[in-house]
Amino acid sequence: MMLDRMLNGLPLKAQNQIYSTFDNLNVLASVGNLKVAASMAPSAVRGLVLGKARHGDAVPMVSGHAAHFDLTYQGDFPEMYELYRRAVANQWNGDRDLDWSTSVDPEDPDKPVMPLDYPPFEGLAAKGIRLNQKEKLRFAADMASWTLSQFMHGEQGALYAAAQVTESVQWLDGKLYGATQVMDEGRHLEVFLRYLDTKLQKVYAVNDNLFVILDDLLTDSRWDVKFLGMQIMVEGLALGAFGTMYNFTREPLLKQLLRYVIQDEARHVHYGVLALKAHISQELSEAERREREDWAYEVALLMRNRFLSHELYYEWFEHKLSLKDWDEVVMNAPSMAAFRHLMFLRLIPNLEYIGLMSDRIKAHYDKSGLTSFLGGKNATQLSGEDLIRDIAAYKVEAR
Amino acid sequence: MFALGRPRRILIPRGEGPSKRWGAAQPGQAPRPVRVAGLRRETADTLTLVLEPEDGVVPDFRAGQYFTHCFEIDGQVVRRAYSLCAPEGGGLACTIKLVPGGWVSSHVHEALQVGSRYRLLGPTGDFLLEEGSGPLRFLAGGSGITPVISLVETALARDPRRDIRLVYASRSEADIIFAERLRELAQAHPALRLVHVLSQPAAGWTGERGRLDGARIAALLGTDAAAMFYLCGPAGLMEAAESVLRQAGVPAARVRHERFLAAPRLAERPTEPQEILFKQSGRVVTQRPGESILEAGLREGLALPFSCMVGGCAHCKLQVLEGEVALSEPNCLSPEERAAGFTLACSACATGPLSVAA
Numbered sequence: 001m002m003l004d005r006m007l008n009g010l011p012l013k014a015q016n017q018i019y020s021t022f023d024n025l026n027v028l029a030s031v032g033n034l035k036v037a038a039s040m041a042p043s044a045v046r047g048l049v050l051g052k053a054r055h056g057d058a059v060p061m062v063s064g065h066a067a068h069f070d071l072t073y074q075g076d077f078p079e080m081y082e083l084y085r086r087a088v089a090n091q092w093n094g095d096r097d098l099d100w101s102t103s104v105d106p107e108d109p110d111k112p113v114m115p116l117d118y119p120p121f122e123g124l125a126a127k128g129i130r131l132n133q134k135e136k137l138r139f140a141a142d143m144a145s146w147t148l149s150q151f152m153h154g155e156q157g158a159l160y161a162a163a164q165v166t167e168s169v170q171w172l173d174g175k176l177y178g179a180t181q182v183m184d185e186g187r188h189l190e191v192f193l194r195y196l197d198t199k200l201q202k203v204y205a206v207n208d209n210l211f212v213i214l215d216d217l218l219t220d221s222r223w224d225v226k227f228l229g230m231q232i233m234v235e236g237l238a239l240g241a242f243g244t245m246y247n248f249t250r251e252p253l254l255k256q257l258l259r260y261v262i263q264d265e266a267r268h269v270h271y272g273v274l275a276l277k278a279h280i281s282q283e284l285s286e287a288e289r290r291e292r293e294d295w296a297y298e299v300a301l302l303m304r305n306r307f308l309s310h311e312l313y314y315e316w317f318e319h320k321l322s323l324k325d326w327d328e329v330v331m332n333a334p335s336m337a338a339f340r341h342l343m344f345l346r347l348i349p350n351l352e353y354i355g356l357m358s359d360r361i362k363a364h365y366d367k368s369g370l371t372s373f374l375g376g377k378n379a380t381q382l383s384g385e386d387l388i389r390d391i392a393a394y395k396v397e398a399r
Numbered sequence: 400m401f402a403l404g405r406p407r408r409i410l411i412p413r414g415e416g417p418s419k420r421w422g423a424a425q426p427g428q429a430p431r432p433v434r435v436a437g438l439r440r441e442t443a444d445t446l447t448l449v450l451e452p453e454d455g456v457v458p459d460f461r462a463g464q465y466f467t468h469c470f471e472i473d474g475q476v477v478r479r480a481y482s483l484c485a486p487e488g489g490g491l492a493c494t495i496k497l498v499p500g501g502w503v504s505s506h507v508h509e510a511l512q513v514g515s516r517y518r519l520l521g522p523t524g525d526f527l528l529e530e531g532s533g534p535l536r537f538l539a540g541g542s543g544i545t546p547v548i549s550l551v552e553t554a555l556a557r558d559p560r561r562d563i564r565l566v567y568a569s570r571s572e573a574d575i576i577f578a579e580r581l582r583e584l585a586q587a588h589p590a591l592r593l594v595h596v597l598s599q600p601a602a603g604w605t606g607e608r609g610r611l612d613g614a615r616i617a618a619l620l621g622t623d624a625a626a627m628f629y630l631c632g633p634a635g636l637m638e639a640a641e642s643v644l645r646q647a648g649v650p651a652a653r654v655r656h657e658r659f660l661a662a663p664r665l666a667e668r669p670t671e672p673q674e675i676l677f678k679q680s681g682r683v684v685t686q687r688p689g690e691s692i693l694e695a696g697l698r699e700g701l702a703l704p705f706s707c708m709v710g711g712c713a714h715c716k717l718q719v720l721e722g723e724v725a726l727s728e729p730n731c732l733s734p735e736e737r738a739a740g741f742t743l744a745c746s747a748c749a750t751g752p753l754s755v756a757a
Contacts, residue, residue: 054407204410256453
């Protein structure tokens, strides 16, 4: 309320600067656990305050994790080895297996990459912003480019995280599997880049909040936090985001591309769940387990609340609408609800399965309205096909 | 130092346009994932697969065309061409006959279930309906009816009164594929004259019987030089028909045939890498052990034409300028093409240094 009063009457640009500063500070202040906040602070400063992702050609991310070099080649992990075999057998070829000759017009109303029921046009209209049909088609196409650009940036992060995790994981079968995931992530990066480059021909910069999460994971030296962050949290986020896009898009090449990617993601989460269940139950002290539990909760909330496509706001509405109003419109959009549903549908049962859902933290999830997903199927019980089926089923309910 | 005040980067510039490395993709190259949506038994040894593309988009195909089906059997990808049996504009359906001892047809009949997934290449094939409204004459034998029924139904959908004759040879009544569908089609279209000929009929059969030789084919099908003739069936039947039509003065351009090739016996492939010079582009490509000329060229990004990938369509035909190749048999190359030094890039591999006109 105080912030509202402060902003009242100021020019839009000044309103946005103040709102943005408070909002960034609020990211850390919203993290209830001080230890978690402290571990995230350097990344938040780099991403939100220093804006490291907004200029330059690259950002160095230094990690202090150790490579675990196996000397004895003992200790089979049969389930992980089985996943490795499955991953080797199911490698697809992004060049050969997708029909890149498909002609894509992102503004084609018959085969839209992003149909007009995805962007929050109703919410915008309620704030006085009305787009004509042509503008709506162009905005929807930009939203597709923005979303797929963020997928691509996420895949770049996933590629490095998968490589780091492969180094530091202590099971040899995990290293074998990890190598296939590195290949998977490289292929995902390739196909998203190719789609953006050749079909949409518009690539957006990485979103600050996504950058913060990736930076935090890639620079954390604790392998299991890296693992939890990448294999459970970010992969859960990816499933929510990819699944939403898969449901909405009517463009056949993108639909097939996402189908392949989602099927790979199912294996990735399965791997994370296997490794972490063993590690959390056997290796961590109760204090360490609690810390991971808190960390996962805070990251879950950040993921739920922070992907608000500010880049699109600055491109389209900076002079017509306040950033605060934009955030409100996006948070309440039906497509955002679909994204949150699909993300938590998978995330919560996985956290429960690996042992990061004590009664203590359940109370917090309950306050955030997320306990309805408890008891759902975890990654060890789901194939890639199951995921696609559940994603498609949500569409029927939601629309 | 602080981000505030810096101009916000929203887009990543791609000033040069899309990266050149992606190249221009050729249409129809990517295998299309499909799901078996239904299985329909037509006779004791033929099964129709009803297929649904995974992306929900039924590809455009012409009546009489076929897809190359890429099955994964025992960890290997095995390709076979099967004609569509649906009319133009219909869904995807192919009817496959069980070949005794056949590796792939046994897989289709025994292992495929509703929900099974595999990939298709294509469509391809030039066994197509001629534009126009003249008479059409079809001769089918056994599973040769599959592309023929697609052509007949499509022709009748365009013009229900078109003068069409279909002579269909089967072993017994129980072996007639699409028996009910053909009966209904003939009932609904008086202009369609349907003649079944059985080589081993049961005692009560009152229709045509016995083997079809040239004279009987001419009598049943007619030799109207103004008609278009479509032949699909066993090699002996087709040769007899071609010969009698030629003798009766039907121009070769008015006779179309579709040959079903037996499963290719893979030629022994070299175990060492081989260099191939593609003369047209001047590119030298190293063929890896196990690869065909086509696979090696495509891997290196050469824009080589191809379609069925099983030696059945000749889209990938190229001329050998120097060197030797091992070619899998049988395939669709004619004796004349072989004599002129042509080979099929999809079914051949270099056995030593090779130069080709492509």
